[in-house]
Amino acid sequence: MKIVAFGGSSSKNSINKKLATYAAGLFEGGDVEVLDLNDYELPLFSVDREKEIGKPELAGKFLEKLESADVLVISVAEHNAGMTVAFKNIYDWASRQKKEVFANKPLLLMSTSPGKFGGKNSLEAAKISLKWYGGNIKDTFSLPSFNENFDVENGTISNKELDNALKDIIRNFDYELNS
Numbered sequence: 201m202k203i204v205a206f207g208g209s210s211s212k213n214s215i216n217k218k219l220a221t222y223a224a225g226l227f228e229g230g231d232v233e234v235l236d237l238n239d240y241e242l243p244l245f246s247v248d249r250e251k252e253i254g255k256p257e258l259a260g261k262f263l264e265k266l267e268s269a270d271v272l273v274i275s276v277a278e279h280n281a282g283m284t285v286a287f288k289n290i291y292d293w294a295s296r297q298k299k300e301v302f303a304n305k306p307l308l309l310m311s312t313s314p315g316k317f318g319g320k321n322s323l324e325a326a327k328i329s330l331k332w333y334g335g336n337i338k339d340t341f342s343l344p345s346f347n348e349n350f351d352v353e354n355g356t357i358s359n360k361e362l363d364n365a366l367k368d369i370i371r372n373f374d375y376e377l378n379s
């Protein structure tokens with residue numbers, strides 16, 4: 201079973217990438233591939249830019265990675281109560297090549313931030329958006345106060361209660377293709 205995971209951020213030390221990596225590793229028997237959005241950096245999307253450069257190969261490669269997954273684990277970062285430009289940009293470019301960007305693959309959608317709301321606004325925004333673009337969201341999880349609740353050295357959630365909540369979600373995960 202292939203798990204494709206990424207953080208919805210281009211930060212080098214993305215906390216969402218760390219959370220997505222941890223969660224992906226909790227799926228039993230999963231072969232995990234973690235993507236880095238820096239590998240999919242494109243000019244800011246606009247219809248004019250699209251006329252100039254057409255369908256960028258990188259967006260096609262991003263779509264292929266999502267298509268190759270049995271399960272998607274995405275943790276969206278929050279900038280100004282919404283999804284980051286880095287994630288939205290590759291998402292927009294990809295959606296012009298294929299409407300079902302997230303390929304209806306069973307998806308665990310997450311978020312985290314250093315704040316106590318754990319990037320929940322971005323999670324909600326992603327929930328609304330992704331479901332129209334092949335996002336088969338099976339469950340969601342938000343980790344509040346990342347710096348207090350995540351052990352960066354070990355790459356694990358340090359708060360036992362929150363860790364158990366995530367493990368429960370993964371134990372009960374619905375692998376059906378369509379919700």
Ligand SMILES: Cc1cc2nc3c(=O)[nH]c(=O)nc-3n(C[C@H](O)[C@H](O)[C@H](O)COP(=O)(O)O)c2cc1C
Pocket residue numbers: 207208209210211213214215216217277278279280281282312313314315317318319
């Ligand atoms: C421009 C900007 C806006 C931000 N806005 C929010 C916000 O609305 N809510 C929040 O919880 N954190 C916000 N943050 C803090 C981010 O959650 C924090 O930088 C986090 O590390 C981003 O996730 P990442 O490390 O995966 O990129 C913001 C950070 C930046 C740089």
